[in-house]
Amino acid sequence: MFLIHYTQNNIPSGLFGRACRPGRNSSRGKSRKKFIPEGFCPMTDKRILLLLLAAFLLVPALADAMSGREIFEKMHEVRLRMLNQKTEATMVLYDRGGGKRIRTLTQYSKNAAPEAYKVLLIFNSPADLKNVGFLAHARTFSDRSLWAYFPEFKRIRRIPTSAQDDSFFGSDFSYDDFSGPPNLDDYAFKVLREETVDDRPCYVVEVSPKIPRKYSKYITWVVKNLWITAKVEFYREKELYRLGAFRDIRLVDGLPTPFTLEMQNVKSGHRTVVTVNKVSYRTSFPDELFTQRALERGGR
Amino acid sequence: MKKLWLAAVVLFCWASGSYAEDFLNVSGKLHLRGVVPLHSESVMEYPSLLGQLKVDTKPSPLRFHMWLEGGWDGSVTLPVEDHSTLKFGDRVYQSTTPFLEFKELYGSYSTDWLEVRAGIQRFAWGRLDEYPVNDLLNPWDYSQFLRKPLEDRKIGVPSLSTRLSHDTWSLDAVWVPVFIPYRLPLSTERWSPLNQMVSRFNNLPVNFLTSDADIPSRNLASGAGGLRLSKTGVVDWSVNLFHGYDPRPVLKATRLIIAPVAGQVAVEPGAVADFHKMSSFGLDAAFVKGPWSLRAEAAYAVGRYFNTNLERWGYPAVPAFGVYPLAPNEHKSDSLDYGIGTDYRVFEDCLLTMQAQQTVILDRPDSLYQQKFETIFWANLRNGFLNQRIITNLNAAYNPEHGGVMARGNVSYVLSDYWKVGVTAVGFWGPEQSLFGRYKTNDQVEVDLVFSW
Numbered sequence: 001m002f003l004i005h006y007t008q009n010n011i012p013s014g015l016f017g018r019a020c021r022p023g024r025n026s027s028r029g030k031s032r033k034k035f036i037p038e039g040f041c042p043m044t045d046k047r048i049l050l051l052l053l054a055a056f057l058l059v060p061a062l063a064d065a066m067s068g069r070e071i072f073e074k075m076h077e078v079r080l081r082m083l084n085q086k087t088e089a090t091m092v093l094y095d096r097g098g099g100k101r102i103r104t105l106t107q108y109s110k111n112a113a114p115e116a117y118k119v120l121l122i123f124n125s126p127a128d129l130k131n132v133g134f135l136a137h138a139r140t141f142s143d144r145s146l147w148a149y150f151p152e153f154k155r156i157r158r159i160p161t162s163a164q165d166d167s168f169f170g171s172d173f174s175y176d177d178f179s180g181p182p183n184l185d186d187y188a189f190k191v192l193r194e195e196t197v198d199d200r201p202c203y204v205v206e207v208s209p210k211i212p213r214k215y216s217k218y219i220t221w222v223v224k225n226l227w228i229t230a231k232v233e234f235y236r237e238k239e240l241y242r243l244g245a246f247r248d249i250r251l252v253d254g255l256p257t258p259f260t261l262e263m264q265n266v267k268s269g270h271r272t273v274v275t276v277n278k279v280s281y282r283t284s285f286p287d288e289l290f291t292q293r294a295l296e297r298g299g300r
Numbered sequence: 301m302k303k304l305w306l307a308a309v310v311l312f313c314w315a316s317g318s319y320a321e322d323f324l325n326v327s328g329k330l331h332l333r334g335v336v337p338l339h340s341e342s343v344m345e346y347p348s349l350l351g352q353l354k355v356d357t358k359p360s361p362l363r364f365h366m367w368l369e370g371g372w373d374g375s376v377t378l379p380v381e382d383h384s385t386l387k388f389g390d391r392v393y394q395s396t397t398p399f400l401e402f403k404e405l406y407g408s409y410s411t412d413w414l415e416v417r418a419g420i421q422r423f424a425w426g427r428l429d430e431y432p433v434n435d436l437l438n439p440w441d442y443s444q445f446l447r448k449p450l451e452d453r454k455i456g457v458p459s460l461s462t463r464l465s466h467d468t469w470s471l472d473a474v475w476v477p478v479f480i481p482y483r484l485p486l487s488t489e490r491w492s493p494l495n496q497m498v499s500r501f502n503n504l505p506v507n508f509l510t511s512d513a514d515i516p517s518r519n520l521a522s523g524a525g526g527l528r529l530s531k532t533g534v535v536d537w538s539v540n541l542f543h544g545y546d547p548r549p550v551l552k553a554t555r556l557i558i559a560p561v562a563g564q565v566a567v568e569p570g571a572v573a574d575f576h577k578m579s580s581f582g583l584d585a586a587f588v589k590g591p592w593s594l595r596a597e598a599a600y601a602v603g604r605y606f607n608t609n610l611e612r613w614g615y616p617a618v619p620a621f622g623v624y625p626l627a628p629n630e631h632k633s634d635s636l637d638y639g640i641g642t643d644y645r646v647f648e649d650c651l652l653t654m655q656a657q658q659t660v661i662l663d664r665p666d667s668l669y670q671q672k673f674e675t676i677f678w679a680n681l682r683n684g685f686l687n688q689r690i691i692t693n694l695n696a697a698y699n700p701e702h703g704g705v706m707a708r709g710n711v712s713y714v715l716s717d718y719w720k721v722g723v724t725a726v727g728f729w730g731p732e733q734s735l736f737g738r739y740k741t742n743d744q745v746e747v748d749l750v751f752s753w
Contacts, residue, residue: 093687095686095687095689099689099716101689101714101716101717102717125717126717126718126752127327127328127329127718127752127753128720128752130327145533145534145588152449152451153424153449153450153451154422154424154451155424155427155429156536157586157593157643158536158586158587158588158593158595159588159593160588160589160590160591160592160593160643160645161588162590162591162645163591163645165648166645166648166649167648167649167684167687167688169688170684170687170688170689171687172687214648265687268686268687270686270687286412287467288412288413288465291465291468291470291532292532292536293415293463293465293470297410
């Protein structure tokens with residue numbers, strides 16, 4: 001960084017410490033006469049040089065200061081590339097007393113351009129949840145239809161979007177967590193600071209929904225250059241409600257993927273850990289997989 | 301033949317255990333249930349142990365699916381000796397214990413746009429809960445009516461079904477070539493609509509007999525069929541057509557016989573299950589509006605039969621030994637059934653489901669017990685606690701035309717991924733002939749222990 005010092009007469013003297021006299025050499029020091037060409041005003045031109053140098057060095061630094069919206073747009077790009085995928089995972093629910101319940105599930109999703117995306121999620125175990133499924137069709141990132149299927153009743157039920165922040169089948173994750181990327185226009189973003197999480201530099205961004213939602217704000221730690229979430233805090237008014245952590249990040253097909261996702265309800269002490277057993281990207285599932293018929297058949 | 305079936309099932313179960321991981325998904329359930337009646341004079345129900353075994357082949361165009369149920373049914377008080385253990389859906393009074401029954405047993409072939417299934421199937425058409433008016437392909441087992449959830453009441457039917465799918469459209473066609481009757485409890489069983497009358501004779505040497513129904517011949521002429529055209533989108537909707545035997549029971553009055561037999565009094569009430577063909581055309585739809593998930597359904601039925609008021613059947617005021625011919629007690633009329641239901645999220649893990657449905661008997665004479673408009677209001681409040689480790693359900697149904705009410709409360713607790721325990725209390729109020737009032741001595745507390753794998 002270059003600092004411009006001003007003389008007592010308020011004339012910038014720059015690094016070279018002399019006032020600018022266009023076309024005249026400095027009277028101090030014969031050696032300067034040799035190197036300053038005639039007509040060259042050392043101070044004015046030096047200032048310009050300094051400014052240019054400062055600009056050259058400052059622009060990357062300024063560019064580094066991304067807005068919250070820009071950070072989330074980067075994340076959105078990464079999530080879009082992840083839309084065509086199949087994930088097999090184990091979900092373990094831990095209650096405060098130490099008891100646990102284990103579920104396994106398979107999730108399919110598809111980039112459904114010109115619409116947004118489609119998601120099908122089926123529970124494989126335990127027995128009382130087997131073939132219970134969840135289907136989402138997003139016409140846009142904010143306009144979605146959600147259905148749930150209960151084999152015990154052989155009935156498909158539509159889920160209102162007001163329930164999207166509710167517990168996903170008893171876990172600490174919500175339906176929204178499994179429903180695909182959100183509409184960025186529904187949120188306001190503000191970068192708070194930078195921090196390191198698990199040795200990864202992160203942007204800390206405060207996200208506030210513009211429409212009434214269960215959580216009044218989220219604070220998200222976004223891993224720089226990977227553009228995925230490392231940690232998230234959910235607040236209701238000013239009270240911390242849920243804590244999420246996304247660890248064991250690996251590159252799969254060039255896409256950063258957390259293999260361990262943990263969500264904890266701070267109030268109840270209950271937590272859910274999802275471990276990804278297998279994930280495949282760049283899949284090309286047919287549209288028929290994302291239908292009510294497939295939901296009834298358990299995704300087959 | 302039936303022994304061969306049983307042997308095949310046993311062999312299959314053994315084989316599935318050996319090859320399960322390779323190409324089969326096997327799951328099952330054991331359900332132990334005890335009932336504590338709240339009225340000492342009501343018909344006794346013994347503890348039940350019921351088992352369920354489900355087998356599915358791994359995903360492929362060709363699939364096999366089996367759902368076998370069996371066990372000891374404590375609501376059966378008199379096992380009928382000449383009925384086989386394996387239920388084949390060929391009798392109305394199929395009261396056996398222990399029993400085995402294929403709820404579902406079919407093979408299917410599917411592609412992206414076509415699925416064909418053949419075998420014993422259960423269908424779920426319509427969208428309302430408890431009494432979906434377009435869900436007519438499967439007869440019901442009324443032997444524990446009102447106590448059992450809707451899908452558990454359905455009897456699997458041998459059928460051929462096809463589904464054609466294209467984009468958001470689908471067309472289902474079902475053919476049930478063989479007639480399968482609904483199942484009724486014996487008059488001496490707890491859930492018989494006559495149980496109040498029967499229980500008055502508990503301490504007397506009275507033996508109530510039941511006449512087997514005259515079942516339509518099991519040929520193609522007595523089959524049934526249905527078509528359902530559906531579209532999914534912002535509004536999911538379907539159009540339904542059905543033609544076949546009305547799966548809802550109606551009784552034909554024949555003659556009352558009261559006779560002395562071997563030191564006891566034998567009574568044959570003379571109410572025989574009857575069957576009539578009908579046709580139905582219906583619509584159903586579901587959509588979401590704000591925090592409400594809504595569904596509606598309607599069906600127009602041609603050729604339905606209804607029973608007249610019991611007082612008009614001709615039962616003598618003072619019964620004595622003899623044979624009493626009873627009056628014709630069936631009336632034919634078209635009907636219109638419609639209803640609307642909704643789910644409302646009260647708060648997280650608390651869901652209120654409400655439903656109102658009505659049957660309009662279009663050509664109703666005064667001799668019917670049912671009014672021209674028969675309405676049922678139904679509501680259920682479901683609450684989850686401790687991340688759905690504890691689930692409570694509070695349920696009430698009300699029939700305003702007769703003042704009949706059913707109320708049920710249930711708490712279940714998930715002990716682990718395999719074990720669940722529950723307690724249910726249920727009560728009934730209303731006039732003796734009404735839908736709920738006929739069971740008013742059946743108030744009870746049930747305790748359930750379930751093991752699933």
